[in-house]
Amino acid sequence: MQYWINHNGVQSGPVDLEGLKEMGLTSAAYVWHEGMPDWVKITQLPELQGLYEMLDEPAPGPQAVVTGTPIEEVQQGQAMQQPCDEMSLSDEPCPSTNLVWAIAATVLCCAPLGIAAIYQATRVTKCYRAGDLRGARDASEASQWWSISAIVLGVVWRPLILSLMCG
Amino acid sequence: MRRTLIWIVIIATLLVFGVIYYALDPSGSSLFPRCSFLELTGYKCPGCGSQRAIHALLHGDVVTAFRFNAMLLISIPWIALCLYAESQRTRNPRLYVRLNAPLLIWAYLVMVLLWWVLRNVFGW
Numbered sequence: 001m002q003y004w005i006n007h008n009g010v011q012s013g014p015v016d017l018e019g020l021k022e023m024g025l026t027s028a029a030y031v032w033h034e035g036m037p038d039w040v041k042i043t044q045l046p047e048l049q050g051l052y053e054m055l056d057e058p059a060p061g062p063q064a065v066v067t068g069t070p071i072e073e074v075q076q077g078q079a080m081q082q083p084c085d086e087m088s089l090s091d092e093p094c095p096s097t098n099l100v101w102a103i104a105a106t107v108l109c110c111a112p113l114g115i116a117a118i119y120q121a122t123r124v125t126k127c128y129r130a131g132d133l134r135g136a137r138d139a140s141e142a143s144q145w146w147s148i149s150a151i152v153l154g155v156v157w158r159p160l161i162l163s164l165m166c167g
Numbered sequence: 168m169r170r171t172l173i174w175i176v177i178i179a180t181l182l183v184f185g186v187i188y189y190a191l192d193p194s195g196s197s198l199f200p201r202c203s204f205l206e207l208t209g210y211k212c213p214g215c216g217s218q219r220a221i222h223a224l225l226h227g228d229v230v231t232a233f234r235f236n237a238m239l240l241i242s243i244p245w246i247a248l249c250l251y252a253e254s255q256r257t258r259n260p261r262l263y264v265r266l267n268a269p270l271l272i273w274a275y276l277v278m279v280l281l282w283w284v285l286r287n288v289f290g291w
Contacts, residue, residue: 066188093260097267100249106279107242115279123273125264
């Protein structure tokens, strides 16, 4: 992934993660990479955590500092994807909501745990739409675990206890 | 490769369960797991009756299935839609997000919760 940086009004890039590490950035820097609709503060990209120095005070006058996007530069190299009217947040597809499992677990196995799985499924697309890919992945995983525990509790656990008591 | 293997396991499991639930009637058999929630609290959970409903469905008796667990019958087309969405997840991410919209999933969740309460009130 190539990043463009705007640090204290000075624009640079493209650089990769290695190059970014050596730039001595602070949390006041702004970043952009292909597929993003606009510049964001470096602190908003979880994958860049730890690659910059945290400043105590929030940078004054946030958006005004950054003007112009490096779209022209990109177009020279490769075709820039046209921003979609909605959900152009990320190149990555949405993590699975695991809703099939959640519904099956609710109706067939252990409903209370299945309902927790369905709730986590709502959070997957909610986070994804908000651009929070990490949150979406976490919710996807949580939904999966609720479904698995529902299936274990509803299908595997009961017959096991029964056979132990009867046998 | 790993995905194909997972699908084979899932389909084989479904077939085995299908044969078991076709051949044996859960109503009169102690082989089938009873609902833990029902035994603990005395109240029905949203999934209670689904084993008998599946048995009835496999014998083509939709009306009896509906009486045992209406939510199961409502869920089947929903699950089919979700499976379709899942198959399109990487190919058509926008469709996936639309079919898995938080509002839609919330609607299903509310339906399940209502079903849970109402079936205990009215004895469905």
